[in-house]
Amino acid sequence: MLTLVIGNKNYSSWSLRPWLALQMAGIAFEELRVSLYAEGSKDTILRYSPSGKVPCLIDHARGDLAVWDSLAICEYVNEQYAQGAMWPVExxxxxxxxxxxxxxxxxxxxxxxxxxxxxxxxxxxxxxxxxxxxxxxxxxxxxxxxxxxxxxxxxxxxxxxxxxxxxxxxxxxxxxxxxxxxxxxxxxxxxxxxxxxxxxxxxxxxxxxxxxxxxxx
Ligand SMILES: N[C@@H](CCC(=O)N[C@@H](CS)C(=O)NCC(=O)O)C(=O)O
Structure with missing residues (x-):
C-alpha cells in the first residue's frame, strides 16, 4: 500500500508529476492532500516528508519508507511497482x-x-x-x-x-x-x-x- 502526500492541486506543480505518473501506470495509492503555506501545514508535511516538502511517497509495505522528491518517487515506483514500464523501452x-x-x-x-x-x-x-x-x-x-x-x-x-x-x-x-x-x-x-x-x-x-x-x- 502506497500513500502519496501532495499539496494543493491548483498550485502544486511538483505534486502533479508523480501523481500523474502513478495514475497513468495504474498503480494504486492513497492520496493525502496538505494545504500548503497554511497554519500548521509545515508540521503536517514533516510528519511524512523529511525534507518538509511535497510530494512524498510512503511505502507502507517497506516499513513506511519515505521517498521524497518528485523524480525520486517516479524512479522508485517505476522500479518497484511498474517493471520499468514508466520509461521508454528503447x-x-x-x-x-x-x-x-x-x-x-x-x-x-x-x-x-x-x-x-x-x-x-x-x-x-x-x-x-x-x-x-x-x-x-x-x-x-x-x-x-x-x-x-x-x-x-x-x-x-x-x-x-x-x-x-x-x-x-x-x-x-x-x-x-x-x-x-x-x-x-x-x-x-x-x-x-x-x-x-x-x-x-x-x-x-x-x-x-x-x-x-x-x-x-
Ligand atoms: N525538488 C522537489 C521540490 C518540492 C517542492 O518544492 N515542493 C513545494 C510545493 S510545490 C513545497 O513542498 N512547498 C511547501 C513548503 O516548502 O512548505 C521535488 O521535486 O519534489
Missing part, C-alpha cells in the same frame, strides 16, 4: 527522456517564478507581458525546442511515443501555458491537448478548480 529514447526530466527538474527558474502553476486562473493578460521577459521567453523557447524535437522523432502522441515519466514532468508546463495564454504551433498545441485530455489529468484539473485556498507567490 535505450536511446530512455536516456533522452531522463535528460528531459533532469533538465525540467533542475531548470526553468524563470518559468517557475513568473508563470507559476495556477490551474483555475485565467492570467492571459499578465501572461502576455511576462512572456516578453527575456528569461521567460528563453525558457518557453527551450521547452518548445524540447517538445518539437521529441515529437518529431517519435511522431507522438506523447514525447517519447507512449506516455512516460517525461510527459508527467511536463504536465505542469501544459497547465501553465493554458493559464498564461502561451501560444504554441499546431503540433505542440496538439501535444498539450493530448496531455490535458488524459482522464487523470482531467480529474486533477477538476479537483484543482474546486479548491478555494489562495496562495500568493
Amino acid at each position: 535505450p536511446t529514447a530512455r536516456a533522452r527522456a531522463r535528460a528531459y526530466c533532469a533538465e525540467m527538474h533542475a531548470g526553468f527558474g524563470a518559468l517557475r517564478t513568473h508563470l507559476s502553476m495556477d490551474i483555475r486562473a485565467d492570467l492571459s493578460a499578465v501572461g502576455a507581458e511576462r512572456q516578453r521577459l527575456p528569461d521567460v521567453a528563453a525558457d518557453i523557447a527551450r521547452i518548445r525546442a524540447l517538445w518539437d524535437s521529441a515529437l518529431a522523432d517519435c511522431g507522438g502522441p506523447f514525447l517519447f511515443g507512449s506516455f512516460s515519466i517525461a510527459d508527467a514532468f511536463f504536465a505542469p508546463v501544459v497547465t501553465r501555458f493554458a493559464t498564461y495564454g502561451v501560444l504554441l504551433p499546431p503540433a505542440l498545441a496538439h501535444y498539450a491537448q493530448n496531455v490535458t485530455d488524459l482522464a487523470p489529468m482531467q480529474a486533477w484539473i477538476a479537483d484543482g478548480r474546486r479548491e478555494t485556498e489562495v496562495i500568493k507567490f
